[in-house]
Amino acid sequence: MGDYIHTYSSQEQERLFRQGKFLENIVYRSFDLTPYQHIAELGCGNGGNTALLLEKSPSAKITAIDIDPSQIEDARKQITDDRVQFKIDDICQLSEADNQFDCAFICWVLEHLHDPQKAVAETHRILKPGGQLLITEVFNDSFYLYPEKSPGIMAYYAHLNNVQRSFNGFPNVGARLGNLLNNVGFKSIELIAKPVIFDNRTIELRNDMIDYYIELILSAKEELMSRNLVDKSLLDQMQEETNRFKEDPDAVFYYTPIQAIATK
Numbered sequence: 001m002g003d004y005i006h007t008y009s010s011q012e013q014e015r016l017f018r019q020g021k022f023l024e025n026i027v028y029r030s031f032d033l034t035p036y037q038h039i040a041e042l043g044c045g046n047g048g049n050t051a052l053l054l055e056k057s058p059s060a061k062i063t064a065i066d067i068d069p070s071q072i073e074d075a076r077k078q079i080t081d082d083r084v085q086f087k088i089d090d091i092c093q094l095s096e097a098d099n100q101f102d103c104a105f106i107c108w109v110l111e112h113l114h115d116p117q118k119a120v121a122e123t124h125r126i127l128k129p130g131g132q133l134l135i136t137e138v139f140n141d142s143f144y145l146y147p148e149k150s151p152g153i154m155a156y157y158a159h160l161n162n163v164q165r166s167f168n169g170f171p172n173v174g175a176r177l178g179n180l181l182n183n184v185g186f187k188s189i190e191l192i193a194k195p196v197i198f199d200n201r202t203i204e205l206r207n208d209m210i211d212y213y214i215e216l217i218l219s220a221k222e223e224l225m226s227r228n229l230v231d232k233s234l235l236d237q238m239q240e241e242t243n244r245f246k247e248d249p250d251a252v253f254y255y256t257p258i259q260a261i262a263t264k
Helices: 010-022 048-056 069-078 116-126 151-166 173-183 203-218 221-226 232-247
Strands: 038-042 061-066 084-088 101-107 127-137 144-146 187-192 196-198 252-255 258-263
Touching: 010 048, 010 203, 038 048, 038 116, 048 061, 048 101, 061 069, 069 084, 101 116, 116 127, 116 173, 127 173, 151 203, 151 221, 151 232, 173 187, 173 258, 196 203, 203 232, 203 252
Parallel strands: 038 061, 038 101, 061 084, 101 127
Antiparallel strands: 127 258, 144 252, 187 258, 196 252
8 A cells, every 4th residue: 555645634534425426427427337246345445435336236245445444444434234344455465365256446546556556456366257347547647727827726736746656656547557457367448538527518517626626635735735845825826726717707627537447
């Protein structure tokens, strides 16, 4: 596991749980979970996506795994459905036996790992022959705001991604998914790159998205401030830029996550 750049504060835990629902239409638009009977959710955190997996796979049992005991404890408090078993385990060295699951689900996890290839290899090992991996990952270089008048936000964002790299994380790991999957023997690898674009056709959704994204990146502000990369004046500038963005009728939010569907 890599170092986690975001905090484990109660505020961050609440944000993480909300994140699953907020991004539901983005994460699940290309996935059909109804056929599966036993899903391994790898890197479940505090259960934000676990709740959605329960909704979208009504006949499946879910084994939800995370390395952090506090995350599993929070998840168990949030979700009491008896179709879910929460387990503390390392997704780079799983205790699960071979050929156990017909589906594995990974969402926003590989970016935080020192060696995402190990996690993908372990996922391949625990899937049954014919089982599928559904994965969603970041490609942070795709983030773009129009008008190009948010230098504070972009400066902070560059610091965030560089610090994640210093933790041996991978803020653009989505671009590597094809290689990571092919290297361990996955077949029928489908890569999906659907841009998330919000503009003046959906102003309320656009403004909700910029608020969400700024909240997301600011969850790392304590780490960045401790390194003297960020100060209060930059944070204030970011808030001013966010407000101007939301007031601009022609503002555009753009980001492209990378997804994959692959078969063992």
